[in-house]
Structure formats: structure tokens, C-alpha cells
Amino acid sequence: MATKQAKKIMIIEDDSFSLKLYASYLEKEGFAVIATPQADEVLRLAKQAKPNLFIVDLMLQGGDGFILVDKIRHTAGFKNTPIIVLSNLGQDSDITRAKKLGANKYFIKSNVRFQEVVDTVRELV
Amino acid sequence: MLKFKKKKELVKDIQFFLDALGDGVFIVDQQGTIVKTNKAASEILGFDQYELLGRLFLSPLGAVDESGNPIDKKNAALFVSLKEGKKINNVTRQFTKKNGDWVWTSITTTPIIKKRKVIGGIVVFRDISAQKQQEEYHLDFAHIASHSLRAPLGNVMWAFEYFMSGRLGPLSKKYQDYVNDIYTKLKEMNSMVNDLLGISRLQHNKIKPKLEKTSLDETIKKVIADLDHYAKSQNVKIKVKISQNKNNYVMADPYHLRTIVQNLIENAIRYSFPRTVIEISTGKKDKDIIFACKNEGIGIPKDKYKFIFAKFFRAKNAVDKQGSGTGMGLYLTKEMVILNQGEIWFESIINKDTTFFVKLKTL
Numbered sequence A: 001m002a003t004k005q006a007k008k009i010m011i012i013e014d015d016s017f018s019l020k021l022y023a024s025y026l027e028k029e030g031f032a033v034i035a036t037p038q039a040d041e042v043l044r045l046a047k048q049a050k051p052n053l054f055i056v057d058l059m060l061q062g063g064d065g066f067i068l069v070d071k072i073r074h075t076a077g078f079k080n081t082p083i084i085v086l087s088n089l090g091q092d093s094d095i096t097r098a099k100k101l102g103a104n105k106y107f108i109k110s111n112v113r114f115q116e117v118v119d120t121v122r123e124l125v
Numbered sequence B: 001m002l003k004f005k006k007k008k009e010l011v012k013d014i015q016f017f018l019d020a021l022g023d024g025v026f027i028v029d030q031q032g033t034i035v036k037t038n039k040a041a042s043e044i045l046g047f048d049q050y051e052l053l054g055r056l057f058l059s060p061l062g063a064v065d066e067s068g069n070p071i072d073k074k075n076a077a078l079f080v081s082l083k084e085g086k087k088i089n090n091v092t093r094q095f096t097k098k099n100g101d102w103v104w105t106s107i108t109t110t111p112i113i114k115k116r117k118v119i120g121g122i123v124v125f126r127d128i129s130a131q132k133q134q135e136e137y138h139l140d141f142a143h144i145a146s147h148s149l150r151a152p153l154g155n156v157m158w159a160f161e162y163f164m165s166g167r168l169g170p171l172s173k174k175y176q177d178y179v180n181d182i183y184t185k186l187k188e189m190n191s192m193v194n195d196l197l198g199i200s201r202l203q204h205n206k207i208k209p210k211l212e213k214t215s216l217d218e219t220i221k222k223v224i225a226d227l228d229h230y231a232k233s234q235n236v237k238i239k240v241k242i243s244q245n246k247n248n249y250v251m252a253d254p255y256h257l258r259t260i261v262q263n264l265i266e267n268a269i270r271y272s273f274p275r276t277v278i279e280i281s282t283g284k285k286d287k288d289i290i291f292a293c294k295n296e297g298i299g300i301p302k303d304k305y306k307f308i309f310a311k312f313f314r315a316k317n318a319v320d321k322q323g324s325g326t327g328m329g330l331y332l333t334k335e336m337v338i339l340n341q342g343e344i345w346f347e348s349i350i351n352k353d354t355t356f357f358v359k360l361k362t363l
Helices: A016-028 A039-049 A065-073 A092-101 A114-124 B007-020 B039-045 B077-084 B129-165 B173-203 B216-233 B254-270 B302-307 B316-321 B329-339
Strands: A008-012 A032-036 A053-056 A083-087 A105-108 B024-029 B034-037 B088-096 B102-114 B117-127 B212-215 B236-241 B249-252 B276-285 B288-296 B343-349 B353-361
Touching: A008 A016, A008 A039, A016 A032, A016 A114, A016 B129, A032 A039, A039 A065, A053 A065, A053 A114, A065 A083, A065 A092, A083 A092, A083 A114, A092 A105, A105 A114, A114 B129, A114 B216, B007 B034, B007 B039, B024 B039, B039 B102, B039 B117, B077 B088, B077 B102, B077 B117, B102 B129, B129 B173, B173 B216, B173 B254, B173 B329, B212 B216, B212 B254, B216 B236, B216 B254, B216 B276, B216 B288, B236 B254, B249 B254, B249 B353, B254 B276, B254 B288, B254 B329, B254 B353, B329 B343
Parallel strands: A008 A032, A008 A053, A053 A083, A083 A105, B236 B276
Antiparallel strands: B024 B034, B024 B117, B088 B102, B102 B117, B212 B249, B276 B288, B288 B353, B343 B353
16 A cells, blocks of 8 residues: 555556556555546646656557657656656567657566566666 | 470470460579570560560569568579579569569579589569468458457456456465466467567568667566466476576667567477476577577477478477467567577477577677
């Protein structure tokens, strides 16, 4: 369970099943989770909540995850906040692009266990 | 009888035979200049015979290989045949027709050798455009289908992982067994989807390695953790022997390296006898690192060695042991190893053991 000092993780994912799953898993691991399916809400929510790490899906219904990564990276206060991309896009060009825009880590969803994502979250925050 | 005919008549007869062939033919001299061709060649390429004769092979045809790389005198199969005196079978090339359209061909080049000297060569080629187009449709379908399957499959796998972790409360032994079995099947399905996607990307030249310093040890560790449930479900253990070098780093694309290691260990698990041990080891050799994955299992029949890395190939004993599979895993693995400037080979004793080796460059 998240405590007062728990590190805050912001998840941007438009698939409700995935969102529920990530949030529940991370909360059980002791993180505080702020979750939104809306790409256009991210910066507003982030300025209030000041997350320690972002988890971003790339194919968002309300916006482009690549643009979102770029926006986060260029927003004051989040220039050095770790960003993990969790995506089903697995092409080399997607990975390179996301990393160039500022993602610290890129996971192809079906290729890793979620525990590996959690371990990486722990390493980065 | 041909041997009694005069030379002029013989030449006419040869032309008659060449024109009767369904495949395109070029006969070239030692330098690669076209000295004879046939009707099928004209029909496939759209050039009249007189437009081809006397020209250097390739010059009117603007050839490219399957990856879209231009073919020139240095890498053209015919010129290799002329230089090295060896036959080259079934190379796929795209040629430009006279009207600017493209045609896919499968070509075989054979040197003409007289008194141990190459005096010319023969190029025989078939139009395989229809077959290629069919392949493209299949690949496009495979790409769309596998990409669409990937997202829900990934979600369900993570959900099962969550159940199995016990974070949602303990599962009874009975449920645990079912969940483990379902997870194992999901993993197999996932690996098939990944193979299909990988192959489609490979065919569309979308796999471009970004070589960087990558830890082989870390990759092995992560893959083994990922395959832990699968190994347990198949009743096999994985033993890792990593060399003592502190810098077990290779120059490879981290995502490709993971696929390579994952495919080989997954295969080792799939084709192992129960209650056996898979041995993973790494070792340094000169400037390279060799990764080895050995299992005790069904092995590879000797007469199938040459097909083991071929597309869609699955040996009969592999199908008997494990019905499902795309026959793409090892093909994809080999292609990825090559793209990452490495080498792959294997040693096998039927019904005993098999070891796959991958050699990769260090920094």
C-alpha cells in the first residue's frame, strides 16, 4: 500500500483494463499512482501532483504518445523526470524515436513481464 | 543427329531449343556480355532480343535484391559465377522491364567451363512476381493480424502474471496449476505472434539494428526470469555458467539480443526431455563472445541440418514433440544474428542433446 512518502507514478494509458492492472500492481508495490487515459490532461495533472516518474503508452486515443513524451521532456520541472514507454509498437524506428524524444526506457508490452517494468520503476525513481 | 549438322544449322537449332523454353535464358561470354537470349527472356523483360544482345548483363536491367539494395558487377550472381567458376542457385532479384515496371525473378547462374577455364556463363530465370505478390499479401495479413493480437495478448499475460504473483491473495493449488498452464499456453501464443511480426518486419526491411554496448549477462538473466514459469511447466531446469570476464558486453541491438537469447532458450525448453537441465554458458574467444545454449532432448536429424534455419521449417520429430509452432523462430533468430554482425551454428546428437552457439562482437 502507498504511504505518505510513497513515490508517485503517473500512468498515461487509454486502455482501461491495462490502466487498472498497472495501477493495482504498482500500488501493491508501494507506489502512489496517478492515472489518466487523456493525453491532453497530463501536463495539468502532473503540475499538481508532481510525479516522480511517467509511464506512457504511445497509441493513445486522445493524442500521440510520442508528442506527449516530447512535451513532458520540455516542461519545466520534468526535464529530468524519468519516462518509461510501455507500448505494443515494437519497430526499431519507434524505439529510437521515443528514446530520442526523451524516454529513459522502452518496453514492448508483450515481450516483458510486468515485474521487470516494476523493477525498472524502482531503479529510476 | 545434331553432331552431323553444320555449325550454322546447329546454331539455329540451339536458338530453336532456347525459344521453346518457358524460362528466360541469357548466355554470356567471359566478360558477361549477352551473346544469346530467348523468347521467354524477351517476354519477361519486355525487350526485343536485338536490344539485349551485345550488352553487358545487368546494364539494361537495373537489378535490386530483396532488401532493395542495388546489384552491380561486384555482387551480381552471374559475375560471381564467372569469377569463381561456381553455380549459384535460385537467387531472388527484381529487374526493371523496358517499360519501367518491375519484375521479380528467381535466377540461377552457371559458369561454362572448358579445359578448367571459365569461358562464359548461363543465366536462367523465372518470373516469380505472382508468387511474390502472394507472399506480400500473406505477410501484410500476418502483420496486421499479429499486431492486433499482440495488445490483448500482452494484457492477459500481465494479468495472469499478477494472479500468479499472489498479490491479489493466495491461489489454491488447483487454481495455481490451471493458471500456470494457461500462462504457458499464452507464452507460446505470444512467441508465435512475435515470430510472425518479426518475419513480416524482416521482409519489409523494417529491422535495422542499432548496435550498442549491451550486457549479455543481464539479457540472459532477464530472459531466464521471463521463461521461469515456462521452464517449470515443462519440468526442465536452467543452469547458467557465465564466464568470469567482468565485461561480458557485446555490440548488439539490445532488443534484437533479447529476441535471439529468448528464442534459443525457449526452443531449448520446448524440445527438452522432462527432468533435464538446460545449460547456458558464455565465453570469450579472441575479440568475440560466444553464447551457448545446450539442451538434452529430441535433437535434430542429420538430414535436416541444412533446413534448420529455413523459413517455415519444422522437423518431423519437432512437430511430434510440440504440435504448435510457426517454423519461423530459428529463421528469424539467424537473420537477427546476421544483422547484428554475428554468427550462429549448432551441434546435435539425435535423441541426446543439441547446442546452439551465437558468436557476437565485443566492443
